[in-house]
Amino acid sequence: MFVFSFKKGWNPDGKHCYVTGGSSGLGLALAKILVAKGAHVSIVARDQAKLDAALVEMEAARVSPSQKLQAKSADLLNATASTAALEAVCELHDGAAPDAVFTCAGSSKPMFFVEMTEQDMKDGMDYGYWVQAWTVWAVTKMLVKQKKRGAKICMVSSMLGLMSFAGYASYAPAKHALRGLADTLQSEFMLYDIESQIFFPPTIYSPGYVTENKTKPDVIKKIEGTDEGLTPEQAAQGMLKGFVRGDNHISADLLTDIFRAGTRGSAPRVNFVFEAIYDFISYVGVPIWRRSVDGAIRGHREEHDKYLHLRGFFG
């Protein structure tokens, strides 16, 4: 097939890969694949017990005794902690910056906007954006200071970084922000021969998904009923495929492919031919999809009003 894009390959073997949010879900699935492909893998997350269990799984995937595998506990919500975590995992590599960074940390708490407290709003940005942005910020400084060429940084946004609907007023802004950061850096990193990539997963059936469903309003669950979702393993495979191929915007399922094509901004094309087709599908299909979503929300008005009364919103 004739393809307009010319992409470089990338091989994890012998590379130091830094995976944040690596103790569960997408991050853990990705870490295990990278280990199985011969990479040195460092994971960071908050919960030490989960990290210990994750390291056992990573050890089981080991293919060479020389692979350096480590799991460290860190909170990544600010610049200082993210820099410290990065420096800690680089110690085992004599302080050399990682070859590849995958910022998989993050969580979401869907709820109605009018019920969000100041803290809910801040948490949305902290756990959707800063938890990844500070690591990208710290790693970039390290890479440029060390004049390391050819490194790759991949953030994890969401399908909700390309579009949005009711329920995600604290999460979608953060995931859109990540996309803005990735697109800026894709351009700016040409100064340093670093690659900025970003993955837009659909629903991932992970521990985080179970948590987010606890607060998710029923009307949102109804809208999402059509979203098929991926297992963490499927998402990690798809993410790595696009990462290796050098896609700047990575998607791993047809629905996100379609939204990505219709929301491409200034990002380099993944495939000039397929994207034209997806763009056409999105041009015609999204308004139809929207109509059903809008209908579900409008149909929920009366029930929502009762709900707000019951919750004491009107005082």
Place this chain on the structure above:
Amino acid sequence: MFVFSFKKGWNPDGKHCYVTGGSSGLGLALAKILVAKGAHVSIVARDQAKLDAALVEMEAARVSPSQKLQAKSADLLNATASTAALEAVCELHDGAAPDAVFTCAGSSKPMFFVEMTEQDMKDGMDYGYWVQAWTVWAVTKMLVKQKKRGAKICMVSSMLGLMSFAGYASYAPAKHALRGLADTLQSEFMLYDIESQIFFPPTIYSPGYVTENKTKPDVIKKIEGTDEGLTPEQAAQGMLKGFVRGDNHISADLLTDIFRAGTRGSAPRVNFVFEAIYDFISYVGVPIWRRSVDGAIRGHREEHDKYLHLRGFFG
């Protein structure tokens, strides 16, 4: 001409319009137009001297003695202050929520990512996102509590909320985040009969533009050389035109029209026919535009390396 969209009109006459960032640039230009069309206009900004001068200009545009015009000083960077500012301007209207809200507050500080401090990154989100988001958050709670129907909220993003390039790693994420918030609310507000709209201006030749050019790296100025820009008056006219027409995504110049069409996500269409044409232009044209931008950045590598050495970046 045959148009697929069916938009409602909107008349500022007699409406209470709340304009943040109303003491200069886009906000002031918009406030004056709204006054001239018979609206009650409340502006909020930080600098009392600028507010006083702005109020004089607004008074000069007054068309009726019954119009309520006011200018109040407030910092909009947190939830409490934004709620207080909103409540303060509503006092003159017996506590009734505004009919229309235009969040024009914000600023940008373009610079290289590797030179950004923790504070630069935080400021980017504060002055690009939160300075508007907290007002939207406060106004929405007020509108829903008062069960006010038909109100309209318009945020101000940027062309850099639809795409990005080098220099805007603190600003583009914030402007993308606003777009994520507006798109979420466009869907969620169907529960309350409120309208969420968002304006994507190109360069506006405002006092803010003069300030941002002080830190802007030369290579960015070179890339932006092709961007024509609008005066605050032109931008305000274009914004209001889209606002009145009910466009959810508002753009006021051809270049942004083109980027908007290629970055539409799940937003309702402004015009099904024109957008197909713009989308095609963006599909073919953006990669060509990118090539020149990428070339400018790659050509700047050596000079940038010298610059970082001179700045002592490598220690």
